[in-house]
Amino acid sequence: MKIAAVLAVICWAHLVSGVTHSLQYFYTASSEVHSFPEFIAVGMVDGLQILHYDSNSKQLVPKQDWVNKAVDPQYWERNTGVAQGTQQSFKANVDIAMQRFNQTGGVHTVQNMYGCEWDDESKAADGFDQYGYDGEDWLSLDLKNLRWISTRSQSLSTQNKWNSDKADLEMYKNYYTTQCIEWLKKYLQYGSSTMGRKERPEATLHQKGTGFVCHATGFYPDAVMITWKRDGEEMQEDVAVGETLPNEDGTFQKRAVLTVSAEEWKNKQYTCEVAHQSGETIILDKADIKRSNPDSVPLGPIIGVVVALIVIAIAIVAGFVMLRKKKKPGFSRANSKYPTKFTPVNI
Structure with missing residues (x-):
């Protein structure tokens, strides 16, 4: 399913039931987009932006005052460092993707969106994790069957490598079925006066x-x-x-x-x-x-x-925190100390 289609489904469900909530993280890396940050990270709850990072400011900042009540005092400093590492990782991933498509220059983007949604009436929960390159689907996580699915031949090697890491897959399952939902509920609690309006x-x-x-x-x-x-x-x-x-x-x-x-x-x-x-x-x-x-x-x-629109539309992304050294070309995985997908604290 296209990333845009996922967003449309979330919006429709929210209108129909009135009780479906979502926590989403978007990261984007771009090349040769002049006068625009080469990396952006955005966090959103029910369509409301709660945090922001870009490669120009190099600072992770809250976009809602109440977010500070939901996190510990060291959150912003600690995760600014994480975001800076993710920025470098994404920059490398753009180069890797260009190599796979035999591209030597031009405007290109590596995109990823991940998060979860929860119905506070039926208690139903689900997670999603999708990657794109230059606006086209690249990889998506099949949470039900716990496997990555490649949509293009250039991402088959990444699919095979990620599917072979069973420990990572189990951590993804735990994150989307437990931790992500817990953070969503926490944000809904602290932001109730704003998001409940x-x-x-x-x-x-x-x-x-x-x-x-x-x-x-x-x-x-x-x-x-x-x-x-x-x-x-x-x-x-x-x-x-x-x-x-x-x-x-x-x-x-x-x-x-x-x-x-x-x-x-x-x-x-x-x-x-x-x-x-x-x-x-x-x-x-x-x-x-x-x-x-x-x-x-x-x-x-x-x-x-x-x-x-530029900040949110171009920032349909989530990525990796640290590059592993001495690795063959391939999308970089998250350093175990800062598991990007396993705790929303670390974006």
């Missing part, structure tokens, strides 16, 4: 070119449903629903674009419905439409969204 979306309807854009913004949590209807019937065709995107202030935004002819728009009754757990469904119709005016759109929020 519900902020109602602001919805607008406007025309842009040949499309009619239904836009919702300023909502929290991130699960929202935008539905276009024609004469009261939900539409599946002619509608493009965008991804849920972060705003600079910690809220989210999303849009759904309807493409119909001017004659259809005039002769039919079209409505857009925005459903969010913060309140009643918002319904917009022709009377609410506004002509978009690019010159009137404030630049501040746009810049904030772009920055947040």
